[in-house]
Amino acid sequence: MPAFLPLIKTAPAELIQALTRISPLIIPYPPSSFPSQIPDRRFILVDQQDEVAQDDIVALLNDGADRVIVPLKLAKELINAVPADRIVVLLDASNFSAVSDIVRNGVSGVMLKTPTLDVDLITSVGRFFESSSVFVLSTGSNSAPTVSDIRQVEATGATLIIPSEHLTVSATTTTQINIADAFLATVTSDRKDGLFPTIVSSETGHSLGLVYSSRASVTESIRTGKGVYQSRKHGLWRKGETSGATQDVVSISLDCDSDSLEFRVVQHGDGFCHLNRQSCFGEARGLPALEKVLCSRLESAPAGSYTSRLFNDPALLRSKIMEEADELCRATTKEEIAFEAADLIYFAVTKCIAAGVGIADIERSLDQKAKKVVRRAGNAKPQWSQQASEASTSQQPAPKIVKPVSDADAFISMHTYDLSKLPPEERPALLRRPVLKSDEMMAKVKPIVDDVRARGDAALLELTAKFDKAKLDSTVVLPPFSAESMRIAPDVQHAIDAAYRNIHAFHAAQADAAPLVVETMPGVVCSRFARPIARVGLYVPGGTAILPSTALMLGIPAQVAGCREIVLATPPRPDGTISPEVMYVAKLVGASAVLKAGGAQAIAAMAYGTESVPKVDKLFGPGNQWVTAAKMLLQNDTDALVSIDMPAGPSEVLVIADHTANPAFVAADLLSQAEHGVDSQVVLIAVDLTAEQLRAIENEVDAQARALPRVDIVRQSIAKSLIVKAPDVAAALAFSNDYAPEHLILHLADAPESVAQVENAGSVFVGAYSPESCGDYASGTNHTLPTNGYARQFSGVNTLSFQKHITSQEVTAAGLKDLGPIVATLADCEGLTAHANAVRVRLRALQA
Missing domain, CATH: 3.20.20.70 (Aldolase class I)
Known part of the structure; x- marks a missing residue:
């Protein structure tokens, strides 16, 4: 009071x-x-x-x-x-x-x-x-x-x-x-200067920072409704007077002891903190962060982006809210309910922001509702009561992709659905991956990218110390690489050398060595020839992990294509070194520089260039969501002028198995992908398998998973994964083509014959003895593949990914006599008379 x-x-x-x-x-x-x-x-x-x-x-x-x-x-x-x-x-x-x-x-x-x-x-x-x-x-x-x-x-x-x-x-x-x-009559201060400690909070009560107030500053704030405080060095501090980050005061209150104040404010501009953050205590989280991102996206979401579609398509947004509300109603476990509630809140807040309603408005409405003395009965409207009744008696449960399991004794199992019994409107849910909040991630990585762009190596060193816990004097290692940095076990070196030969042979065969030449009509010769992309940046995830395979998969096609500069970036270990296996591969592929940095900061350094890091023209490589978001952000920055290989998401595998499949092989293939991370996507399509045959596979999954060191990760990813029953191979492949998996494994009686029916997949593994692991490491194909359904329109990384194609045409005088009138006519049709004139002056010269 x-x-x-x-x-x-x-x-x-x-x-x-x-x-x-x-x-x-x-x-x-x-x-x-x-x-x-x-x-x-x-x-x-x-x-x-x-x-x-x-x-x-x-x-x-x-x-x-x-x-x-x-x-x-x-x-x-x-x-x-x-x-x-x-x-x-x-x-x-x-x-x-x-x-x-x-x-x-x-x-x-x-x-x-x-x-x-x-x-x-x-x-x-x-x-x-x-x-x-x-x-x-x-x-x-x-x-x-x-x-x-x-x-x-x-x-x-x-x-x-x-x-x-x-x-x-x-x-x-x-x-x-x-x-x-x-x-202020009852306010006291135990400070010699008589100032009052003051917490500044957002309208919803989230702390923005700690300042000091005086009687004069409080008086002005109350009168003007603006945030005014007392600087201990400079006197009255009218917040935002120079920066533009002003505050509208919502309320000023005393604490229980009347010796400190709280200002609740509406903060304008970049934020309260002098570091252009919303709060001095770190970045916003939870609902305030969501509100901030959505408000930003409302103003600047790229045309065609998902968030832009939500803001501009009320029907889509309505459908998503109803869909997520239904999924929340169907959720049962604590983890499922939290997951689905978060999705529903996201779309609900999106609708609110689109209508100019903020979190504070929602809280005010909640407070107003809490004040009601007389309340209605609260029964559901008839249409919803009827739907709930029908749902409770439905024999076919709606698809539920997320089912986290925390009990270590629980059977490690996947969700099972039957295509022949699944209503058509519920089939899309089986094809859906987890929502990738790319807009939110790009907002998070943008400050990192901007920092590297502005401060170069200094920012790179600071961010490497912060995120990779490695304090470095320099970020780049140039060849020749020391023998000490490449010292590896003989058997590992032998394996890398063998993998290098296979991958090199396959990618060398892909290169466009000779130009394509076509005479389209007499005297008119068109050609296309390949040239390497001059400078490429290869991102190899690392840190505590050792991933020489990714260095091979990216470095070899760059080497084969003839790229002039190959910059290989990988996070350093805490002692500042790079794993010797990756350094050895860097030497094999002819890397011109090794960048000891990871995350968004490494991507930004290669895109813009720094004092020591060469700028590249195209970025390649997998990574976590920070890396992916940075790549997507930078490909749209004309100042960076850089392209990327493809969008990336969590690893995924789809296995098609019939009665000839070995249950142990199938389970092993599923688990080899499930161990990548808790968000890995694993799908088994069971082609006309009996309950006993399917149970054998499920038992193998459970038994093999428990023997893995990464069982805790597998337990979560398998719980989100699917078994889809299909009546025949044709139905199985039709579902697979709709899903467009990163990896497709065929455990079928005649697997080679089925390849002809594959339309969408990153890479196909044909037959019982073609595990996905072979493609990951050493068979020769590339393991950097499209995920998240992008196999519908993207190829995996290959030699042509590192080349660009230039066309040329040579027209003889005789050829121009026939081709010229055609070109002039079309130019006249489009009203481009200068184009037509360029032809006609030559034709007149030939006639003379």
């Missing part, structure tokens, strides 16, 4: 606005006579002479009044009909003794009208009402109360009520007290 409560009868709008920032207002009944918009925080005062029905009081509370202050007679009628915490009884000093225990226990406070500030009387009333609030209105003086009066009443545990005619935003006089003086 503030140091005082204002009683508003009539007052200037400026005063009322200032008062709403520091206190609830007491408004005489009826509130419709109030001179401005009814504030959110308000008490309604019902005088004795007013005859007010119980229903009128209930209506006031339902409409959002915090409490009603009513005469003793009306208070007795309201007890048991209205919650006690919403009633304050109005008493005169003369009828104080008429209060019964029933009244005392049925109200939350008392407003005492007394001619003078009788401390003994106020203390007695406080003792009688025990833990209830006591408000005191002095009626016997035309002068304004003093700061001393406010402190004296506060010392008894009561709160002084001051009529609005005695309040002002100007200087204190004998008839009016400045509201800031009244508000």
Whole structure:
């Protein structure tokens, strides 16, 4: 409770606005006579002479009044009909003794009208009402109360009520007290400089920073409604005066000891912190972060992006909200419910932001609903009741992709669905991957990218120390690489050498060695020839992991294509070194530089170039969501002028198995992909398998998973994975083509024949003895493949990925005589006369 409560009868709008920032207002009944918009925080005062029905009081509370202050007679009628915490009884000093225990226990406070500030009387009333609030209105003086009066009443545990005619935003006089003086009357400071520690929070109560306030700064903030604080060095600090990051003050309140303040504000501009962050205590999380990102996307989402579609397609957004609400209703475990609730909140907040509704508006609505005294029954509308009843009796459960399991003893299993029994409208859910919040991730990586762009190596060194925990003096290693940095076990070297030969042979065969030459008509020869992309950046995930295979898969096609500069980036280990296996591959593929950095900062360094890192023309390689987001962000930056290999998502495999499949082989293939991460996607299509045959595979999955060191990861990824029953191979391959998997493994009686039916896949593994692991390491094909369904339109990395194709044409004089009139006619048709003229001047020369 503030140091005082204002009683508003009539007052200037400026005063009322200032008062709403520091206190609830007491408004005489009826509130419709109030001179401005009814504030959110308000008490309604019902005088004795007013005859007010119980229903009128209930209506006031339902409409959002915090409490009603009513005469003793009306208070007795309201007890048991209205919650006690919403009633304050109005008493005169003369009828104080008429209060019964029933009244005392049925109200939350008392407003005492007394001619003078009788401390003994106020203390007695406080003792009688025990833990209830006591408000005191002095009626016997035309002068304004003093700061001393406010402190004296506060010392008894009561709160002084001051009529609005005695309040002002100007200087204190004998008839009016400045509201800031009244508000700060009870505030104390234990600091020598007399300043008050002040927490600045968002409108929803999330901390933005710690500052200091003085009486002068608080006075100005209350009056202007702007964030004004006291700098210990520079005096009054009007937030945003130079930066533009201004604040609108929503409320100013005291803590329980009256020795510190909280300002709740609407923050404009980049944020409160001098580092252009929303908060001095780190980046926003949860709902504030979601709101910030969505507001940003509303202003600047790229045309055609998913967020832009949501904002501009109400039907799509409505469908997503209904879809996610349904999935939340179907969720059962704690993890499922949290997952689905988050999805629903995301789309619900998107709708709110599109309509100009913020989280604070939602919270205000919740608070208003909580104030209602009379509530409707809350039954569902008939159409929803009917749907719920039908859902509860449905024999076919809707697809549910997410089923986290935390019990170590639980059977490690996948969800099973039958294509022949699945309603067509539910089939798309089986094809869906987890939602990739690419817009949110790009917003997170942008500050990192911008920092590297602006500060180059200095930023790269700082970010490497922060994220990779490696303190480096330099970020780039240039050839020749030292023997010490490449010292590896003989068997590992032998394996890498063998893999290098296979991968090199396959990718060398892909290169466009000779130009394509076609004579399209006599005297007109068109050709296409390949040229290497001059400078390429290869990202190899690393740090604690050792991934020489990725270095091979990216480095060999770059080498075969003839790229002039090959920059290989990989996170360093904590001691600042790179794994010797990766360094050995760097030598094999002829890397021109090794960048000891990971994450978005490495991608940015290669895209823009730094003092030591060469700029590249195209970026390749897998990585976590930070790496992927940075690649997607930079490919749209014309200053970077860099392209990327393909969008990337979690690893995935789809296995098609019939009755000839070895259950142990199938389970091993599923698990080899499931161990990548908790978001890995694993699908088994069972072609006309019996329950016993399917159970054999499931038992193998459980048994083999428990023997893996990464069983905790597998347990979560398998729980999100699918078994889809298909009646025949044709149906299985049709589903696979719709799914467009990164890896497709065929455990079929005639696997080679089935390859002809494959339309969408990153890489195909044909037959029982072609595990996906071979393609990952050493068979010769590339393991950098399209995920998340992008196999519908992208190829995996290959030699041509590192080349660009240039066309040329050579037209002889004889050829131009035939071709020229055709070109001129088409140019005239398009109204491009200069194009036509370029032909006709030559034709005229030939005729002459």
